[in-house]
Amino acid sequence: MMKYILYTTDNCNVCDRAKSLIQRQELNIEIKKATEEEVKEFRSKKILSFPVLKDESGEIISFGLQAGYYIAENIAKFKS
Numbered sequence: 001m002m003k004y005i006l007y008t009t010d011n012c013n014v015c016d017r018a019k020s021l022i023q024r025q026e027l028n029i030e031i032k033k034a035t036e037e038e039v040k041e042f043r044s045k046k047i048l049s050f051p052v053l054k055d056e057s058g059e060i061i062s063f064g065l066q067a068g069y070y071i072a073e074n075i076a077k078f079k080s
Contacts, residue, residue, distance in 0.1 A: 001028065002055055002056055003028070003030065003055070003056040004028065004029045004030065004053060004054065004055055004056070004061070004078065005029070005030045005031075005032050005053070005054050005055075005056075006018060006019070006022065006029050006030070006031050006032070006051050006052070006053050006067070006071075007032055007033075007034040007038060007042070007050065007051060007052040007053075007054065008031060008032070008033055008034065008050055008051045009033070009034055009039065009050045009051075010033070012050050012051065014049075014050065014051060014064065014065055014067075014068055015050050015051045017068055018051050018067060018068045018071055019031050019051075021068070021071060021072060022071065022078075025075055025078075025079070026079075027071070027075065027078035027079065028078050028079065029053070029071070029078055034050065034052070042063075045060070047060065047063050047064075048064075049063060049064030049065070050063065050064065051063065051064075051067050051068070052067065053067045053070060053071065
């Protein structure tokens with residue numbers, strides 16, 4: 001099964017809602033607070049909003065508000 005990681009930041013309402021959804025639905029998504037380095041890396045890729053959803057190959061699937069929608073619309077895919 002593919003692994004997913006959701007990168008979050010502090011004081012991010014969208015991050016909090018996505019984390020809450022992941023925990024409530026017991027989804028197979030690891031939640032990780034983005035380090036300063038990771039934030040810089042995302043910015044260099046023109047990703048300015050959080051959360052950021054990546055798969056285990058490091059591919060960015062979605063970010064910002066869209067990441068929350070993506071998780072909500074694909075709940076079955078993330079069920080372990």
